[in-house]
Amino acid sequence: EHDLVQKKTFTKWINAQFSKVKILVPVIQTKERGSTRVHALNNVNKVLQVLHQNNVDLVNIGGTDIVDGNHKLTLGLIWSIILHWQVSTDVMSSLQQTNSEKILLSWVRQSTRAYPEVNVLNFTTSWADGLALNAILHHFRPNAFSWDGVVQMRPVERLEHAFTVAKDQLAIERLLDPEDVAVQLPDKKSILLYVTSLFAALPKDVNMESIREVETLPRRFKVEAEDSCPGLSAQVTPDNKACCFKTFTHFKTPDTLSELEGEMEGGMLEADLDTYQTTLEEVLTWLLSAEDTLQIQDEVLDDVEGVKEQFHTHEDFMMELTAHQSSVGNVLQAGNQLIAQGSLSEEVEDEIREQMSLLNSRWESLRVASMDRQARLHEVLMELQQQQLQQLSDWLTRTEDRIRKIETERPAKDIDDYKQRIEQHKELQNDLEAEQVKVNSLTHMVVVVDENSGESATAALEEQLQSLGERWAAVCRWTEERWHKLQEVFLVWQQLVSDQVEHNFYFTLFPNISAPRHIFP
Incomplete structure (x- = not known):
């Protein structure tokens, strides 16, 4: 399904680029005329x-792949071209970054920050309801349409509205x-391509602080702590009683083929051999791609942010497995139905059984390997996060x-002593702000919670996080309250000093009047 969307989206993009293409002009001028394969x-x-000379990743594709109509490799090549010329040129060059x-x-989160209905965490599910696209457009063109009107629309209507306004x-x-786009899992590459077009046409006010914020974002299928639980901040008011850190990743394990067979029972019409063969080839092609993707994933790192990124990347891969398991x-089921019909020769039935056995073996191997990697990533991540805690x-x-x-310190003896205590408190505030950077990483902890996990799976961690959150909030609250008290008392000290100066001046003018020698004890 994603391939069909990519094919349609990439085709539209290519047609839109014809007026801009210059790099291939020499090739077009030297094109060989003729209709043969050669x-x-x-x-x-x-x-x-030419593409190789311009450092475009050719994703192991050759001329025969294009001529023979290998649509998957062709889509991969087009995506490499898009990454190289549109995404790299329009996005990465603006901030000298390598992660477009x-x-x-x-940029998206910065542009939609003022819209409470919008929380973009990825380039798939966050765009399905159409609110994110409209929020970006409304942020830069607030007079073009009513935001309240968009919120009342259905997802397909919102998307249609956004595409029309952008055009x-x-x-x-x-x-x-x-x-x-208005589907359960939109195609990531197509969304990226369209958002890049918006980025190229609109102001690009993105700073490094906003980019660093993205590194600690929760990803999709995660549940944040309760809304009533405030986030960790150095500016904690007396009303803040506790702070929360947790982010749990809820994940459904891909099914075995026997489980799938039970789920699909009675769900398909009568199968025919051609449809079965076509569908089998598509699934095996996807399996090959998924196996390659899993194999080239990097070794598990040893720093928490790096492992988080690996975990989120693998999470996307696992969700793709889950999305394809129905296929x-x-x-x-189609193979079983063909055999049950009894209209095929014994040779063909044996071939179908062998094909299904191969499919079963490869799916199970992929499923187990992906779950093993997820378990390893989670194990390392939990260990590193526990170290942080x-x-x-x-x-x-x-x-x-x-x-x-x-x-327990004694009261300040004079104003200079009091100034020294204010400076000491500033040091404590600076230490608190420095620790805040580390705490920010903990606000998005990752813990896998699957359908088989009970409350006990996270109870101990929740208790630990709750305790640390309360202690952090208490320190923040005490620091701020003491700062206010120090400021109030310092103002009194200053007033007393000012009064003493005035009294000393007065008694200098009138020396015969008796006066106390010191204001301060």
């Missing part, structure tokens, strides 16, 4: 040579159709001891 191969190879997706997500206001081509089940706990213990010592 002519076609020579022309395609010339194009590939991170920049785009930062009329910004001359952005309608690369997508609403029906292709695998369809093939399985322990470091925070140790810091809180030292800071709480520091606070107890401050509370």
